[in-house]
Amino acid sequence: MNGTSGKKIHDKDTMTAEERLEAVVRLEQPDRVPLSMMLYYYNPFHTGQRMSEYMAKPEVYRESSRKVYEDLGPWDIYYNINPVSRLLYSYAMMMRYLYPGIELPDNVMAQVEEIEYMKPEDYDTILQQGYTFNDVRFRMRMLPRFCKDAEGVSLALLWPTLARDFIRQKLFWKKDLAWCQEEGIVMQIGMQAEMPFDLFSMARTVVPFSLDLFQRPDKIRRAALRLAPSFAEFMIWVARLMGVPRVQCYCHRTSNSFISPRQFEELVFPSLEEIVCRIIDAGMTPILHCDGDWLKNFKVLRRLPPKKIILQLDGLTDIYEAKALIGDHMCLFGDVSAEKLALGSPQEVDETCHRLIEEVGKEGGFILAGGCEIPYNAKPENLKAMTRSVYKYGYYEMKSPVAAEIPVPTPT
Amino acid sequence: MEDLKRFRELFLSFQVDAVGPEVDACLARGTTPKAFLACCQKCMEEIGEKFDAGQYYLPELVVAGEMFKGVSERIKPLLEATDATSRGILVLGTPQGDIHNLGKDIFGVLAEADGLTVHDLGVDVPPTAFLEKLETTGASILGMSALVTAAFDPMQEVIRLLEEKGLRDMVRVILGGGVTTSEMADRLGADAQTQDAYEGLKIVRTFTTTGE
Numbered sequence: 225m226n227g228t229s230g231k232k233i234h235d236k237d238t239m240t241a242e243e244r245l246e247a248v249v250r251l252e253q254p255d256r257v258p259l260s261m262m263l264y265y266y267n268p269f270h271t272g273q274r275m276s277e278y279m280a281k282p283e284v285y286r287e288s289s290r291k292v293y294e295d296l297g298p299w300d301i302y303y304n305i306n307p308v309s310r311l312l313y314s315y316a317m318m319m320r321y322l323y324p325g326i327e328l329p330d331n332v333m334a335q336v337e338e339i340e341y342m343k344p345e346d347y348d349t350i351l352q353q354g355y356t357f358n359d360v361r362f363r364m365r366m367l368p369r370f371c372k373d374a375e376g377v378s379l380a381l382l383w384p385t386l387a388r389d390f391i392r393q394k395l396f397w398k399k400d401l402a403w404c405q406e407e408g409i410v411m412q413i414g415m416q417a418e419m420p421f422d423l424f425s426m427a428r429t430v431v432p433f434s435l436d437l438f439q440r441p442d443k444i445r446r447a448a449l450r451l452a453p454s455f456a457e458f459m460i461w462v463a464r465l466m467g468v469p470r471v472q473c474y475c476h477r478t479s480n481s482f483i484s485p486r487q488f489e490e491l492v493f494p495s496l497e498e499i500v501c502r503i504i505d506a507g508m509t510p511i512l513h514c515d516g517d518w519l520k521n522f523k524v525l526r527r528l529p530p531k532k533i534i535l536q537l538d539g540l541t542d543i544y545e546a547k548a549l550i551g552d553h554m555c556l557f558g559d560v561s562a563e564k565l566a567l568g569s570p571q572e573v574d575e576t577c578h579r580l581i582e583e584v585g586k587e588g589g590f591i592l593a594g595g596c597e598i599p600y601n602a603k604p605e606n607l608k609a610m611t612r613s614v615y616k617y618g619y620y621e622m623k624s625p626v627a628a629e630i631p632v633p634t635p636t
Numbered sequence: 637m638e639d640l641k642r643f644r645e646l647f648l649s650f651q652v653d654a655v656g657p658e659v660d661a662c663l664a665r666g667t668t669p670k671a672f673l674a675c676c677q678k679c680m681e682e683i684g685e686k687f688d689a690g691q692y693y694l695p696e697l698v699v700a701g702e703m704f705k706g707v708s709e710r711i712k713p714l715l716e717a718t719d720a721t722s723r724g725i726l727v728l729g730t731p732q733g734d735i736h737n738l739g740k741d742i743f744g745v746l747a748e749a750d751g752l753t754v755h756d757l758g759v760d761v762p763p764t765a766f767l768e769k770l771e772t773t774g775a776s777i778l779g780m781s782a783l784v785t786a787a788f789d790p791m792q793e794v795i796r797l798l799e800e801k802g803l804r805d806m807v808r809v810i811l812g813g814g815v816t817t818s819e820m821a822d823r824l825g826a827d828a829q830t831q832d833a834y835e836g837l838k839i840v841r842t843f844t845t846t847g848e
Contacts (some may be wrong), residue, residue, distance in 0.1 A: 238727065321737075332786070333733075333784070333786060334770075335734075335735045336735075336739075337735060344771075430694075430698060430738050431698055431702055433695075434694070434695035434698035434699050435699060435701075438650050438652065438695070438699060439652075480693065481694065481814075482693065482694045482695075483693055483694070483695065484693040484695075487693070487695075487776075516814075525755070538814075539814075540814060540831070555791045562785050563785070563788075563815060563816070563817045563818065563819065563820045564819075565787065566705060566785045566788060567820055567823050568819075592843055599784070599785035600785070600786065601785050601786070601788070601789075
């Protein structure tokens, strides 16, 4: 579905980026470790564009991200996070975003303002409705309660506005996809969204949701399960439309940094399993974006189908322990810390990447990336060191120090 | 103490809705506010220890914090001035560029339950505001919490201002939040770092007991 042009991004590569990505998802050993740079807020600081323009104008985003790729690339996986509208982004992530140039100063990152927009009775509404389009209807009901661009907008107007933005996103990504194919790289995501349990946690906010976990845990479990089929089907439909067979599922509040392993197993896992299995059955790869510390959840997570899933870590799970506990079951994605990229030296980044490649990348099943998104204040020389590392140390048949002399290629 | 037995049971079993009425009933029966405060602090300590041991998770800490806040609000107006002894003064906030407050809020409640006087400046706090509050309150502890790297520069600026004003030796600085690391705390010149609110409390206890 997202076939590249067959072009290889480095002379020494024997696989295309697409083949490399597919191999690591199957936990096979590819020709070298693939690299994903999850760059978003970094780009305009690198290229000197104003953040407000970058966020509001897709063409500015495109220009900026291409320039960063020229300066710091090449990498295998392009992080196509950019939304063409805040409304669309809010629909997917279900958080209130404050934007630069609108609610925030002109040249700062967007921020999430956590507000309680979901009430306890909304669990009941979900449970009273059937499965069909339940997730879509729930999101549409909630949007005017928290999204700055939907406040006071009637549902009758919201539907066509959102449909228009979906079409704009499709057209934008179509060009992205063509560019990726020309470059021989792959797009990371065909669709992304906040998972139902995590959505409830965000929408209720931490204190009320913590109380819910004591007072109505079964409603949380059943409501998440009720949304799961329609959530998965919509994600699959959009990913097909976008032409990228990967779906990024955000689990911001499911880790053991928030809830217990027992709560994970009883309240989260049923809906998570339903969603993940549907995505896999549709021939797609679920990418579980796992914020926080997940180590104690891995035992249960192993019940998911093997060699089909990418597990994205954000620096708070020990990725070396993750390799031992679940590395034979899921492809690991990560995990150069934001702190290291912002404050460390290129030498430190090089050492971190080298160790990740050697240990987590051992025998495949690994994608080198930052822990969550690359910070906006990362040093460009550190990102260069990160890119360079996969060409220095990442070839499976050819380890350092000989490989250390390989120059970093520039995209052709 | 018999009067507080049921209150204690309710608190430790997270019976949120029952705790408030029980406070009122106990007060009506003559339980002193000071006894309540001591009991609450003990309960919070027990819950904190279970969190530390991995038996409890964030929801337990959060709900316990909410119960503590509720009880505090009820009994604070009744406390005699001599009852309210403080173990130290803490200034707390999320630095400029970051509006996340979860970890900071939990840490603040735990610190208050532990007997510290907490001045929470909120989120997106400019460096100079931290300095002003430290100076006006005479606080000896500063906690800064962050979830995004945008807060790194303001954190560094606060520490630089402390040095510039000759206050650095009098104020212990602890950094918290998901994006912080011990390496980063060393780089910025902070005294301690944690990603865990309860661990943060234990560190602050060492500040107040040893002065280190």
